[in-house]
Amino acid sequence: MSIHATAFKTLELQRVARDFGGQSALANLSLSISSGEFIALLGPSGCGKSTALNCLAGLLPLTGGRILMDGRQIDRLPPEKRGFGMVFQNYALFPHLTVEKNIAFGLEMRKVPRAEIKTRVAEAIELVQLGPHARKLPGQMSGGQQQRVAIARAVVLRPPLVLMDEPLSNLDAKLRLEMRTEIRRLHQSLGLTTIYVTHDQEEALSLADRLVVLRQGEVQQVGTPQDLHEHPANWHVADFMGYRNLLDGVVEQSRGGSATVSVAGTGITGSTKDPVAPGDAVKVGIRPEDFDIADSLTAADSTTQLEATVEVVEYQGREFAVEARTDAGQALHIRTHRRAEPGQRIIVSARHERVLVFASSMDSGTPAGRELQEATP
């Protein structure tokens, strides 16, 4: 297949920053990207994801830092000189041009010979499986099909880097899943280096080799999906990684990486990387799947148990999502194979090793995010 990316070895973002009228939208983004990597920028609305992408594309000048490609500074180059492929949420196709012509457009602008354009467009159409639709106009196709055209239009140019800004957010849930697989397949078969912006943690986890979690323009953590899932640097990252229970509490005692925290009157023990001390406000992070429903109270050293009353039960395929409340009013989210009924009294248990304790303030404690900014692939 001749749709192969123009290769670079490394793309280096060094303390990239962007202010708007004195307000920081992105600060100190440092990242080293290797050829062929799939990186997801993940974070809530307004955290600076699109700003980062636009800085990379050359659509926004930096107000600080540098971008180097194989050691050459590229952050002053206009977008067309960087030659990165862009895929946006709203597809941004030419409505009056057919699928074929939309895909051919960039090649024509670059004055690629006609015969070559024909072959490359045909290949790109085959790659995104749009053969039967080649002569249609964008308006005659579904959202998913239009997004395939947008992707084909980006990859046909063999860009060194493809930038995708929430490309699936306008699609319905089923199509989103299909297109996710499609994007992964394309990435694997073409070896395209990709930076993908999303606020959807599941999408980021399933697609990316590495994730960059942003909050208020600052990097919180950079790592593989597994790193972030198992060792979130702070409660904000934990929140994104499925720690649905983030319970406010106060440290009772702390020793050697383990802390016992009073949460609504109950002591919960877990591990911590933050230098927390008795009296500190903390958040206790527990994933719903790490809670168990026990038959009876037992005196096990390795487990915390809480009595609660079931409020809501949702059947979710092979499991139940249970929402329960302790007598002191603390809501708990549990995933379990056990059937439970609203109103039922249950004993909820969590093994200490599955419980994480985080400093409440993101500015105090170990600046784990900052340490991890300069992550190597």
Ligand SMILES: Nc1ncnc2c1ncn2[C@@H]1O[C@H](COP(=O)(O)OP(=O)(O)OP(=O)(O)O)[C@@H](O)[C@H]1O
């Ligand atoms: N052109 C602009 N002028 C002023 N402020 C801006 C501009 N563009 C972005 N901002 C601000 O910068 C911050 C980051 O915005 P950005 O669009 O990068 O966030 P995002 O994470 O992509 O959000 P979303 O997911 O909602 O698109 C926000 O506070 C936003 O209001």
